[in-house]
Amino acid sequence: MRLTCPLCGPRDVREFSYRGDAVLTDRPTTPEGFHDYVHIRENPAGPHDELWHHGAGCGGWLKVRRDTVTHEVLSVALAREARS
Amino acid sequence: MADILRAQSPFSGRLPVTAGPFKAVEVIPGSVMSVAPYRGQQAAVSKALSHHGLRFPDAGEAVEAAHAAALWTGLDECFVISDAPLPLNLDGIAAVTDQTDGWGWLRLTGAGWQEVMARLCPVDPALMVPGRALRSEVGHMMAIVYGVTDGVIVCVMRSFAGTMAHDISVALTSVAAQKEME
Numbered sequence: 001m002r003l004t005c006p007l008c009g010p011r012d013v014r015e016f017s018y019r020g021d022a023v024l025t026d027r028p029t030t031p032e033g034f035h036d037y038v039h040i041r042e043n044p045a046g047p048h049d050e051l052w053h054h055g056a057g058c059g060g061w062l063k064v065r066r067d068t069v070t071h072e073v074l075s076v077a078l079a080r081e082a083r084s
Numbered sequence: 085m086a087d088i089l090r091a092q093s094p095f096s097g098r099l100p101v102t103a104g105p106f107k108a109v110e111v112i113p114g115s116v117m118s119v120a121p122y123r124g125q126q127a128a129v130s131k132a133l134s135h136h137g138l139r140f141p142d143a144g145e146a147v148e149a150a151h152a153a154a155l156w157t158g159l160d161e162c163f164v165i166s167d168a169p170l171p172l173n174l175d176g177i178a179a180v181t182d183q184t185d186g187w188g189w190l191r192l193t194g195a196g197w198q199e200v201m202a203r204l205c206p207v208d209p210a211l212m213v214p215g216r217a218l219r220s221e222v223g224h225m226m227a228i229v230y231g232v233t234d235g236v237i238v239c240v241m242r243s244f245a246g247t248m249a250h251d252i253s254v255a256l257t258s259v260a261a262q263k264e265m266e
Contacts, residue, residue: 008143008219008220009211011206011220014221055226057219058158058159058219059161060158
């Protein structure tokens with residue numbers, strides 16, 4: 001598996017760590033929202049937004065849209081830019 | 085009187101290693117400064133660096149001047165390496181730390197050095213050319229790699245220097261032995 005880092009270009013998966021569902025970047029503003037934020041996850045068979053850390057490369061956090069059925073990588077963006 | 089303490093370089097006693105056409109030697113930059121511009125200050129940092137013939141590098145770029153270079157080292161960060169410490173004048177616009185003693189630098193040369201790097205690093209060695217600086221793994225260690233005219237310079241954290249010297253020695257000895265048999 002390869003990811004095309006927006007800064008480094010196409011790189012082998014060994015340089016990256018999976019860091020969970022991309023909903024983690026949408027931190028809730030109220031205490032009530034934290035239960036879902038911490039515990040509730042979708043488990044789609046199909047496109048899924050997730051976070052990857054390019055620890056052995058640029059150090060950037062990436063928001064990756066990946067098809068969980070085919071493993072096709074649909075898009076990769078810097079997480080800080082994908083949020084805004 | 086007891087012998088006084090002496091500074092040792094990261095690869096002291098470990099390099100150089102040579103085999104066949106290959107040579108790995110230590111390079112010791114006079115000064116290494118990590119420069120991380122604060123948010124929105126990248127243009128201001130470039131302007132300040134322009135006094136030394138440099139600017140903040142684009143992703144994957146190495147900007148070279150006569151006695152200094154700015155190597156891209158990651159998201160919003162570069163290393164300014166120079167023969168002697170430079171007055172960078174980046175107060176208030178960038179986080180700057182002195183990394184001079186923190187990293188070990190080695191230069192790999194010899195015809196076919198790309199085959200040695202291919203053993204150690206997942207990035208295509210064809211991308212390791214002058215003017216490029218990239219971050220990747222070399223021998224499972226996070227490294228800075230940049231091209232020079234006759235080979236490549238690999239830079240790892242000082243604490244990895246022993247492992248790096250071992251890995252590069254094994255790789256270049258092995259590739260040299262295979263070339264011998266061709």
